Amino acid sequence: xxxxxxxxxxxxxxxxxxxxxxxxxxxxxxxxxxxxxxxxxxxxxxxxxxxxxxxxxxxxxxxxxxxxxxxxxxxxxxxxxxxxxxxxxxxxxxxxxxxxxxxxxxxxxxxxxx
Amino acid sequence: xxxxxxxxxxxxxxxxxxxxxxxxxxxxxxxxxxxxxxxxxxxxxxxxxxxxxxxxxxxxxxxxxxxxxxxxxxxxxxxxxxxxxxxxxxxxxxxxxxxxxxxxxxxxxx
Numbered sequence: 001x002x003x004x005x006x007x008x009x010x011x012x013x014x015x016x017x018x019x020x021x022x023x024x025x026x027x028x029x030x031x032x033x034x035x036x037x038x039x040x041x042x043x044x045x046x047x048x049x050x051x052x053x054x055x056x057x058x059x060x061x062x063x064x065x066x067x068x069x070x071x072x073x074x075x076x077x078x079x080x081x082x083x084x085x086x087x088x089x090x091x092x093x094x095x096x097x098x099x100x101x102x103x104x105x106x107x108x109x110x111x112x113x114x
Numbered sequence: 115x116x117x118x119x120x121x122x123x124x125x126x127x128x129x130x131x132x133x134x135x136x137x138x139x140x141x142x143x144x145x146x147x148x149x150x151x152x153x154x155x156x157x158x159x160x161x162x163x164x165x166x167x168x169x170x171x172x173x174x175x176x177x178x179x180x181x182x183x184x185x186x187x188x189x190x191x192x193x194x195x196x197x198x199x200x201x202x203x204x205x206x207x208x209x210x211x212x213x214x215x216x217x218x219x220x221x222x223x224x
Contacts, residue, residue: 031210033211037155041216042200042214042215042216042217043200043214045211048211090155092157097145097204097210097211097212101145102145102147102159102162103145103147103159103202103212104159105149105156105157105159107155107156108155108156108157110155
């Protein structure tokens with residue numbers, strides 16, 4: 001199993017500011033995933049973060065808006081830049097999957113942009 | 115990519131009732147998991163079940179991979195079962211990216 005610590009758990013942010021979310025895993029993992037969950041919706045994958053390389057972004061998400069760092073095999077950050085109310089969501093990091101492994105999630109970061 | 119459909123979208127129960135949630139998927143899978151998202155947004159892993167049947171207390175799940183569906187059974191429901199239940203699958207095509215269904219929102223009244 002994997003234990004994932006994510007912070008902040010909750011924040012209220014001003015429009016136009018940026019916020020960085022941190023995700024720490026208790027074991028080394030190759031791939032980490034960042035998801036966004038807008039109110040009342042399912043999870044949407046933002047990007048896949050591999051250690052030592054640029055993150056791979058899904059359609060509709062760009063690096064300028066959601067820069068990701070992956071400095072080592074246990075840690076990653078997601079920054080939500082120049083926030084607007086439409087960015088109000090739960091942001092979740094995840095590990096696992098990849099062809100038959102159990103998927104685990106962090107506790108989530110609930111962002112409200114005002 | 116693989117399509118995932120969950121039903122029903124919403125479910126309201128009285129405490130003590132039983133329920134069945136369904137997840138249909140469009141292609142063969144390497145991985146299928148059921149998650150419970152509590153009202154605080156946390157996603158709890160319920161079952162890793164690409165095939166077969168598993169039980170954990172009042173919850174059980176069955177996946178019939180050849181017919182491309184999975185069922186989650188909740189027996190003697192409690193108010194703490196309230197939340198959203200998601201099914202997530204990884205197709206066997208090698209993308210390694212899980213696809214989530216839209217979820218079933220469950221409310222259990224006391």
